[in-house]
Amino acid sequence: xxxxxxxxxGLLALALLGYAGWHWARARFAPPETAVAPxxxxxxxxxxxxxxxxxxxxxxxxxESRQLPDRDGLHERLSQLVDxxxxxxxxxxxxxxxxxxxxxxxxxxxxxLLTLDLSRAFQQGFHGGSRAEDLVVGSLARTIxxxxxxxxxxxxxxxxxxxxxxxxxxxxDQPIDPHAVP
Amino acid sequence: MRPRAxxxxxxxxxxxxxxxxxxxxxAAGAATAGAPVAPVVQVGGVPCVGADDLARLLDGVQYWRxxxxxxxxxxxxxxxxxxxxxxIVLLDDRTLRLEAPVRSLGGELQVPVxxxxxxxxxxxxxxxxxxxxxxxxxxxxxxGYVGPPRIAEGADETRVTLVAGRAAQARVVSRDREHFRLxxxxxxxxxxxxxxxxxxxxxxxxxxxxxxxxxxxFALAPQVTGWSLATAPSQDALALVFxxxxxxxxxxxxxxxxPRSLRVVVIDxxxxxxxxxxxxxxxxxxxxxxxxxxxxxAELEHRAGARVVLTRDSDRxxxxxxxxxxxxxxRADLVVSLHFDGAALTTAHGATAWCPPVADTDPDAEGxxxxxxxxxxxxxxxxxxxxxxxxxxxxxxxxxxPSRVRERTPVALLGVNAPGIALECATLxxxxxxxxxxxxxxxxxxxxxxxxxxxxxxxxx
Numbered sequence: 001x002x003x004x005x006x007x008x009x010g011l012l013a014l015a016l017l018g019y020a021g022w023h024w025a026r027a028r029f030a031p032p033e034t035a036v037a038p039x040x041x042x043x044x045x046x047x048x049x050x051x052x053x054x055x056x057x058x059x060x061x062x063x064e065s066r067q068l069p070d071r072d073g074l075h076e077r078l079s080q081l082v083d084x085x086x087x088x089x090x091x092x093x094x095x096x097x098x099x100x101x102x103x104x105x106x107x108x109x110x111x112x113l114l115t116l117d118l119s120r121a122f123q124q125g126f127h128g129g130s131r132a133e134d135l136v137v138g139s140l141a142r143t144i145x146x147x148x149x150x151x152x153x154x155x156x157x158x159x160x161x162x163x164x165x166x167x168x169x170x171x172x173d174q175p176i177d178p179h180a181v182p
Numbered sequence: 183m184r185p186r187a188x189x190x191x192x193x194x195x196x197x198x199x200x201x202x203x204x205x206x207x208x209a210a211g212a213a214t215a216g217a218p219v220a221p222v223v224q225v226g227g228v229p230c231v232g233a234d235d236l237a238r239l240l241d242g243v244q245y246w247r248x249x250x251x252x253x254x255x256x257x258x259x260x261x262x263x264x265x266x267x268x269x270i271v272l273l274d275d276r277t278l279r280l281e282a283p284v285r286s287l288g289g290e291l292q293v294p295v296x297x298x299x300x301x302x303x304x305x306x307x308x309x310x311x312x313x314x315x316x317x318x319x320x321x322x323x324x325x326g327y328v329g330p331p332r333i334a335e336g337a338d339e340t341r342v343t344l345v346a347g348r349a350a351q352a353r354v355v356s357r358d359r360e361h362f363r364l365x366x367x368x369x370x371x372x373x374x375x376x377x378x379x380x381x382x383x384x385x386x387x388x389x390x391x392x393x394x395x396x397x398x399x400f401a402l403a404p405q406v407t408g409w410s411l412a413t414a415p416s417q418d419a420l421a422l423v424f425x426x427x428x429x430x431x432x433x434x435x436x437x438x439x440x441p442r443s444l445r446v447v448v449i450d451x452x453x454x455x456x457x458x459x460x461x462x463x464x465x466x467x468x469x470x471x472x473x474x475x476x477x478x479x480a481e482l483e484h485r486a487g488a489r490v491v492l493t494r495d496s497d498r499x500x501x502x503x504x505x506x507x508x509x510x511x512x513r514a515d516l517v518v519s520l521h522f523d524g525a526a527l528t529t530a531h532g533a534t535a536w537c538p539p540v541a542d543t544d545p546d547a548e549g550x551x552x553x554x555x556x557x558x559x560x561x562x563x564x565x566x567x568x569x570x571x572x573x574x575x576x577x578x579x580x581x582x583x584p585s586r587v588r589e590r591t592p593v594a595l596l597g598v599n600a601p602g603i604a605l606e607c608a609t610l611x612x613x614x615x616x617x618x619x620x621x622x623x624x625x626x627x628x629x630x631x632x633x634x635x636x637x638x639x640x641x642x643x
Contacts, residue, residue, distance in 0.1 A: 045245045045256065048238030058530030059586070067234065070243045094527060129460055129467075129523030130592065130606055131534055165593050168457065169521070169536075169604070 045070040050146040051084055053093035054135045061138050062093045063146070074148075078116060079103040081143055096135045098125030104160070112152030113175055114144065120159040123166060130169035137166065138181045145178030154178050218321040222295055222312070228282040229312075230292035231319045233264065239321050240308050253291050258308060264291055271297060295319060327371035328396040331422075333384055339425030340383040342400070349420040350413050355397065357434035358564040361540045362400045362409065363390070364422060370396045383424050400424075408432050434564065442565070444640040447488045448509040450519040450594060451475040452604075455499030460524030462610050465620060468497065471520040474607065477629035478520070486637055488515075506597035516569065516636065517602030519594035522619070523609040531612035532584040533577050535570035536604040538563040539589040558599045559591060565601040565639075573605060573635030580631040582608070582618070605632065 046067040055062040068084065071077045082103050088095035100121030107115045126136065137156070144151050153175035157163060164173050220235030233253055237244045242257025251266040263272035269283040271293075282294045298310050298319065309322040326347020334341045346352065346366045356363035375387045375398075386401035400422075408430025410423045423430070451471035453459035459467025472494070479490040491512045493505045509517045523534060540563045553561060567589065574585035592604035607628050608615040618624050 045243035046237075047243045048234065048241070054527065056527075056529060058525050058527035065238055067244070096526070127460075128525050128611075129521065129609070130536060130604070131523050131530065131609075132525040134588070134590070135525075168453075168459075169592055169594070170590060171593050171596060 049081065049084070050143070051081070051089070052139045052142040052146070053085070053089045054096045054139065055093055058094070058131065058135065061135065061142060062089075063142075064089050064091055064093065066090065074108055075103065075106045077148065078106045078144070081147055082118070082140075085139060085143060096132065096139050098122055098136070100125055108151060112150060113155060114148065114151035114153065115155045115157060116140075116144070117157045117160055122156075123158045123163060126166050128167060130167075133165070133167045133170050137170065137172065137176065141176050141178040141181045145181070151178060219313075219318045220320075222317055222319060223287075223292065225285050225287060225292045226282070229295045229316060230285070231295050232287075233291040233293055235319070236293055239310055239319065251286075258302075260302060264293060266291060271300075273300070273302070323369040326368045328366045328368040329371060330375045331387060331398055331400075333376045333378065333382075333387070335379045335382045335384075338427060339423050340406075342384070342422040342424070343419060344398070344422070345419045347418060349418055352411070352413070352420055354409075354411065356399075356540045356564075357409075357431075358540060358567075359402050359404075359406065359433040361564065361567055362402055362433070363397050363540065364400075364411075365395050365397045367395045402433075406433075442640045442642050443515045444486050444488050444636070446491065446512050446514050446516075447482055447486075447636070448491045448493065448512055448514040448517045448600070449475045449478055450493040450505050450509070450517060452519055452521040452594065454494050454497055457499055460522055460610050462524070462616060465610060465616070467522045467524070467610065470522055470610075470619065470625065472497065474520050474625050474629055477625055478518070478632055481629050481633040482636065485633055486640065502593055502596055505594065509598050509600060509602075514598075514600040514602075516639075517595065517598050517600050518573075518632065518636070519592070519602070519604040521594075521604060521606045523606035524611045525609060526611075528611060528613070531609045531615050532586065533574070533582065533608055534606040535574050535585065535587045536592040536595075536606075537566040537570040537587065537589055537602070538591040538595060540564055540567050556596050557591065558597060559595040559602060561599070562601040563589075566595075566603060568642075569601055569636070569639045570603045572639040573603065573632055576631045576635030576638065577607075577628075579634070580627060582628060582631050607632070 047070040048065055049068050051064045051066060052061045053064060054060075066084065068080055071080050079102070082097070082101060085097045086095065086099070086101055098121055100119065102119045102121070103116065104119055105117040126133070140156070141154055144154055155175040156172050162173065165171055218239065220231050220239055222229045222231055224230070233244065233255070236242075237255045237257065240255065240257035242255040245254040245256070246252075247254070253264045255262045255264075261272070261274055264284045266286045267283050269280045271278045271280060271284070278297065278300050280294050280296055282296075284294070285292050295312050298312055301310065311320050311322045313320055328347075329345035332343045334343070344352075344364075344366065346368055348367045352364055352366045354363065355365045370389060378384055378387065383403050383406045384400055385403055388399050390397040390399055402424055405426060406424045407426040408424075410430050411420060412423075413420045451468070451474070453468035453471060455468075457468065459471070461467065475492050476495075479492060482488045482490050491508065491514070493508045494500050505519075523530070538560045559566065567587070570587045574587050577583050577585040594604040595602050608619050610616050610619070619628070
């Protein structure tokens with residue numbers, strides 16, 4: 001290689017070292033900087049929500065925190081959560097909700113029983129065994145438990161009708177305690 | 183060293199540093215996502231927490247006013263207003279002064295953690311704490327923390343001490359000797375339990391997932407016959423005593439000690455008829471469960487001399503009430519419902535044994551006298567759990583794992599008045615599991631392993 005090539009390589013190395021140093025110093029000392037202004041959210045606030053997805057091994061659930069526009073009504077809040085679960089994780093994990101699942105209705109009684117009516121795709125789109133069933137129900141129940149604290153128990157219904165089970169392995173004929181899902 | 187070697191080395195070091203910087207930033211974000219903790223970052227030498235994290239921990243809603251560079255977090259009935267570059271925070275109508283200003287970093291305001299001490303601590307609000315090492319901010323649970331069990335083996339008894347914020351609310355949720363469970367309100371803290379003494383009365387300790395609390399499970403030696411629970415006068419600790427002396431409460435009857443009866447075994451091949459179960463090309467779950475049931479029946483008749491009843495011996499649909507009725511009419515000593523798992527995740531593999539959750543099975547306990555028939559399998563939760571453990575262990579021993587046990591009553595045990603499990607013998611959507619199961623001796627190996635577990639359960643050793 002020529003002397004000129006080596007000089008260029010040297011300059012490149014110095015530039016990379018400089019970038020690494022700047023990155024390190026920014027994280028360590030954090031000098032004030034001109035922030036990238038987030039969108040003006042004066043009218044609509046952002047709320048942190050916790051979503052639960054299956055982990056990559058399919059053995060347990062893993063949580064993800066996300067900022068979503070704040071919604072007022074129960075139906076709107078639950079629709080937003082179910083839509084976010086259906087879209088899937090942004091980091092690690094895997095979406096388990098059957099494709100096309102949406103919230104049709106949501107009703108919360110004065111004893112904390114949330115009846116969540118999901119579209120027929122919830123049952124028709126499910127294929128799998130007991131572990132997959134457990135992950136789907138766990139993902140929904142934990143997400144509700146994390147973000148809708150007023151729901152003390154959750155009854156899942158589908159297309160307006162009660163369901164005995166999602167895939168025939170684990171019962172869904174009775175309400176679930178979202179805080180007791182392992 | 184020659185100049186070109188120096189430059190090459192510098193190039194490699196620079197690349198490594200760039201990669202490491204990227205990795206550390208990613209890891210810091212991923213480690214705390216979703217957890218009730220947030221990292222503390224140093225901003226100009228001041229320990230700070232990000233406003234996004236603060237809002238998340240407080241379960242608040244953020245409103246950003248771009249023109250004035252003000253952020254409002256509304257949470258728990260309070261309002262916090264931060265201004266970029268100002269050491270002033272408005273808390274409702276009060277003004278709080280901080281030693282350092284709120285600063286913007288990467289588009290997010292960084293709030294000095296000194297603010298935490300000035301946040302309101304009324305009963306409705308979340309209480310945030312700075313961890314002792316100063317690296318994380320954590321939500322303090324309303325019920326406080328639950329420490330790990332400290333175990334002291336004595337000559338006559340074993341004393342287990344637990345420190346907990348609300349120790350007085352502790353309750354024993356299972357009195358089974360092999361699965362003695364104590365629930366306490368609060369969040370786990372303080373590391374692992376003590377290591378166990380060889381030959382001691384406490385043979386195993388583990389923490390189980392529990393809603394809004396912590397459940398510790400103790401496995402006790404056969405010579406332990408009773409227990410007692412006492413709360414310390416300070417109300418923040420309790421002592422659990424295990425021993426064999428008089429005056430101790432007895433464990434629940436999980437069947438007489440010694441060999442368990444194995445006269446009638448009901449095997450339930452899952453699915454059937456139109457209900458194919460999990461399907462993969464060329465294989466249907468309903469066919470595998472029936473073939474396996476026949477092999478297991480022959481194995482149990484030969485090795486245990488048991489009378490075996492199959493809920494179905496042909497390819498026909500069968501509703502759960504019919505399956506339960508067959509098992510109950512046969513006066514089954516044991517019910518095994520056979521299944522094969524399937525999942526969209528191709529990484530999912532192995533076997534799972536489902537059994538009713540172990541609960542307080544003391545027949546004298548208040549509220550235990552009336553059980554809905556649907557949940558009657560819960561009466562046998564202790565011995566069902568033992569069966570699940572035995573079968574899962576037998577699968578592992580023959581190299582047919584990994585196997586796991588889950589405590590949740592499956593549909594297959596609704597209305598079944600006997601100890602039982604629903605066993606997902608393998609995962610058909612996993613290529614290695616499918617190859618193993620469909621090999622010429624695959625189902626026979628499975629039948630032998632399940633029979634090993636059932637025979638070990640019946641020996642009760």
